[in-house]
Amino acid sequence: MNATTTDTKPQTAVTAPAAAQRDADDRINRIPGYRAFEATANLPEDQMLAIRWLHGHYWDSGKSLGEIGKLIGYDGGNVSKLFHGKYEGDLDAVVKSINRYRKLTEERASVNRAPYIETQLYREIEEACQMALTYQKIVHIYGESQVGKTAALTHYAEKHNHGETIMVKVPAGGSMIAFCTAMATQLRMNPATKLAHLQPNIIRSITSRNLVLIDEAHRIFQARSYSGQTMKTADFIRDMQEDTGCGLVLCGTNVFREQMRDKGWEQYLKQFTRRPVMRKQLPDIPQRADLNAFARHYGMAPASGDAFLLQRAVVREHGLGVWLTTLTAASRAATRQGKPMTWEHVLKAHAFFQSLEKSKPDDEEEKA
Numbered sequence: 001m002n003a004t005t006t007d008t009k010p011q012t013a014v015t016a017p018a019a020a021q022r023d024a025d026d027r028i029n030r031i032p033g034y035r036a037f038e039a040t041a042n043l044p045e046d047q048m049l050a051i052r053w054l055h056g057h058y059w060d061s062g063k064s065l066g067e068i069g070k071l072i073g074y075d076g077g078n079v080s081k082l083f084h085g086k087y088e089g090d091l092d093a094v095v096k097s098i099n100r101y102r103k104l105t106e107e108r109a110s111v112n113r114a115p116y117i118e119t120q121l122y123r124e125i126e127e128a129c130q131m132a133l134t135y136q137k138i139v140h141i142y143g144e145s146q147v148g149k150t151a152a153l154t155h156y157a158e159k160h161n162h163g164e165t166i167m168v169k170v171p172a173g174g175s176m177i178a179f180c181t182a183m184a185t186q187l188r189m190n191p192a193t194k195l196a197h198l199q200p201n202i203i204r205s206i207t208s209r210n211l212v213l214i215d216e217a218h219r220i221f222q223a224r225s226y227s228g229q230t231m232k233t234a235d236f237i238r239d240m241q242e243d244t245g246c247g248l249v250l251c252g253t254n255v256f257r258e259q260m261r262d263k264g265w266e267q268y269l270k271q272f273t274r275r276p277v278m279r280k281q282l283p284d285i286p287q288r289a290d291l292n293a294f295a296r297h298y299g300m301a302p303a304s305g306d307a308f309l310l311q312r313a314v315v316r317e318h319g320l321g322v323w324l325t326t327l328t329a330a331s332r333a334a335t336r337q338g339k340p341m342t343w344e345h346v347l348k349a350h351a352f353f354q355s356l357e358k359s360k361p362d363d364e365e366e367k368a
Contacts, residue, residue, distance in 0.1 A: 030059060031083045033188030034205040039085030041207075047091050050098040051082050053161075057105070058083075059188035072097040116155045117297050119290035121282065125152040128280045132247035133164065133211040135277050139249045140217075142257040143282030146319020149251055153213050166212050170219040176232040179220075199236065208245035217252035221259045257281070286320050294324065298331055298341045307343035310350055326350050 036055035040048040058068045058079070066076035074094065081087040082094065116122075125141060132139040143149050150169075157167040168186050171178040180198045184191040187205045189198075206212065220233050241248045250256070257279075291311060292302040303311045314323045329352070330345035 030188075030190065031055070031065075031080065032190060032201070033059065034201050036083040036188075037205050039083060043091070047095050050095040050102070053102055054079075054098050055083055056188060057102075072101050115297075116151070117293055118155075119148070119293050120287060121148050121290055122152045122155065124280065124282070125149070126156055128278055129153075129156050129211060129213065129247075129249055131278055132249050134247070136208055136245045136247055137277035138241060139247075140256070140260070140276045140279045141249060141251040141282065142254050142280070143251075144284045144319075145253055146321050147282055147284070147286060148320045149282065150215055153215055153249075153251060157213060160211070164210055166206070166210055168212070168214055170214060170216045170233075172219060172222070174219040174222045174233055176236060179233045180236070203240055203243050206240065206244040206246050210244070211247040211249065212240070213249045213251065215251050217250040218256035218259060219252075221256075221262075285315050286323075291315070291323075294327060298327060300341060300343060303343060307346060310347060314350070326353065329353070 033055065036052055040051050043051070054068065054072070057063075058065070061068075063071075064076065065079045069076040069079045072079075072094070074097065078087060078089065078094075087094070118126075128139045128141055131137075141149065153167060157165045166183075166186055168179075168182050171182055177195050180195060180202060181191040183202050184193065184198050187202060189201055189205070191198075193201070214237065220237070237248070237250075240246070288302075295302055302308075311323065314326065326346060326349050330349040331341050333349060334341035334345045
């Protein structure tokens with residue numbers, strides 16, 4: 001069914017230049033996330049989630065209302081009415097069209113996306129996130145750099161991307177304006193809005209059904225100052241959680257754990273340190289079971305001998321990211337050769353990366 005002909009009155013013909021100008025205006029004057037959020041707040045869940053997803057796709061893709069309308073079989077005017085809560089047609093029919101388009105979009109996106117391997121570390125982070133959401137409380141997650149925290153949080157957010165999960169990374173410096181700008185971007189509102197308007201608009205975009213994931217939480221205190229200015233971001237995050245009843249996960253390096261124990265901030269941080277329903281300390285290096293899971297993904301048995309020694313050295317000295325890059329390079333080499341991937345491919349991939357680290361002058365001296 002084409003709802004353009006059944007749900008709307010006949011449209012006045014629009015010339016090509018006029019349509020192009022309207023699309024250009026749409027891209028500049030974007031409908032912010034909190035408008036769609038408030039417009040759908042009292043709808044049945046299936047309708048609410050579909051329309052909010054469509055708004056997120058509209059915002060993130062940069063497409064105009066007209067272009068989004070064509071993708072679901074409706075005109076841009078009706079899409080605008082959906083986002084403002086003024087649509088008077090058959091919402092169930094719209095939702096079916098949105099969900100068909102969403103399924104196609106997600107299938108296409110998955111074609112070129114590398115699969116995420118759900119390790120034990122991921123399951124522990126997922127459990128912590130679910131606890132924060134269920135109990136509407138704060139959870140702290142601590143761990144060394146390059147153990148897989150950000151990748152796990154990102155996967156969780158994508159896996160639960162049906163209206164409940166909001167993930168934001170604290171920008172370097174951790175200032176109030178930088179944090180609110182990052183939040184505004186995730187909530188699909190104009191990040192250039194003045195701070196006095198951003199803060200209430202952020203809070204009005206979140207409810208108790210949301211889980212907010214804040215990565216790089218140690219940056220909140222990056223200024224290392226005991227002044228009131230330093231604590232503004234922390235205060236806003238605390239107010240956001242209190243006012244909305246959302247679940248909140250603060251994830252950072254072990255520096256964040258030490259910051260929360262800082263004696264100089266002890267009195268000030270009591271409301272943060274007493275509120276968490278869980279404090280999750282992650283292992284400093286990936287566990288053997290997780291590393292074995294990566295090997296299985298590439299069709300290999302757990303590492304042994306030289307491969308085991310290499311695996312242990314890389315994850316200890318450089319972290320999980322470098323190890324996964326090595327495995328990916330080895331897999332590509334095996335694919336080019338038309339052979340199953342083996343640990344020999346991994347050893348050669350690592351040797352190749354090491355050769356790239358050698359400086360050109362040293363190489364020339366050796367040749368001389």
